[in-house]
Amino acid sequence: MIRTEHIYKSFDEHEVLKDINLTFYPGKCNLIIGRSGAGKTVLLKILVGLLQPTSGKVFYDDTDLFSLDRKSLQKLRMQVGMLFQGSALFDSMTVEENIRFPLDMFTSLTYAEKRKRVDEVLERVELPGINDKYPSEISGGMQKRVGIARAIVLNPKYLFCDEPNSGLDPKTAITIDALIQSITYERNITTVINTHDMNSVMEIGDNIALLHQGRVAWTGSRHEVLTSDNETLQDFIFASPFLQRLREAALRHLKENE
């Protein structure tokens, strides 16, 4: 479980995050949603410790992230996997070398054991046999899946995904969402996903936090999105006239069935 307590973050005079109190649960897809500039990426970077908050705390279970010394932080980070928006695969390495990198750096496994582990995670993300390809030789969707494979190769307790669907077609985006969801459930990982993809919200949002102008404007699950009367949420989720009509139709349908 990850918990934030009174997180504030400012850049010079500009306050980006204001009093963020959230809990992210294990075995669930925890979504941080919001419009561009709402502070989602800043919050995610604070959660993984890439940015220091101006004030406030982040707890991994009972461990205060920002009170750790470098060694303890390193230990904690070995339990963390992250999928970046642009995948962040190392261009000069093959897919296998990319996935093997954390194993090479932090384990004393033999080459054969590492290779077996790489094959396992590649199998898990449904990309067997692409070990020798370079990131530039595979599609954006495949790069995301390789990114996931690298993120889970050390069996992390916490998985962070920054805009996992950006730049992907809807079909591939659904595949990536389904993959993240199934990995989260089967390994009981605390998964935190930063997204503004509405499909992700409705499909995998077990625990959703909506950020608006740096504050938490709404929290709930995907089952509550349709019926919530929170205006900020409805403005954000059902932004287009088409989606608004769709929502009205869905609500009418629900009422008729009651």
Next chain:
Amino acid sequence: MNLNLFYHFGRFLLLMRAALQRPEKWSMYWKETLRQMDAIGIGSLVIVGLISVFMGAVAAVQFAYQLDGQLVPRYYIGYIVRDLAIIESAPTITCLVLAGKVGSNLAAELGGMRQKEHIDAMEIMGVNTASYLILPKLVAAVVVIPMLVTLSAFIAIIGGYLASVPTGEITNEEYIRGLRAYFDPLNVQIMYVKTVVFAFILTAVSCYQGYYVKGGSIELGKASTNAVVISDILILLADYVIALLMTS
């Protein structure tokens, strides 16, 4: 301006402290160090060879011109070319050129990694990125650049020979006599002290510029340019300080 200078100097010291930590895994660092040695050393052989031939040749031709009609013996050309190559041109000119070639490359490599979130990715894995990305480069540069400078000094002396002996400025015997005249081993010490200091400066400054890149391609270009300009200025400053300290 002054505060900015202190800010960068402080941040540079903190980066160097993080970079000089004990490696997480020696084998990974060793592999990276070998890769950097290849990139810095083998990758710079041609340019170092070329500039060294011309440095020696120009020194020989110009000193021949200046000594023309003087009472100074002609074999002094060999002596001057040798000492100039060892004390100044091989360490300083070579490192100034390497600051341009290797320094800009290091800044661009690290800056690109920063922009593509590769550094963040490693950081989240638990890697000490300052150490893993900078220490092998520092070690490789401090080991390989003195080798390049040694080679440069030899090639400069050969360049001086080619420009003065076949053209009839002096005889083969005079040039060799000049090379063997008044040899002071301290000059070789000065060359290696300079080289190690310059290698550290050009690598550390370039890595600092690249590691903290923010923004897009324009900022990356600026970081590369800054890496070269600041390295060059610091190399020349260090050249003066070392010359003062070791020759006084």
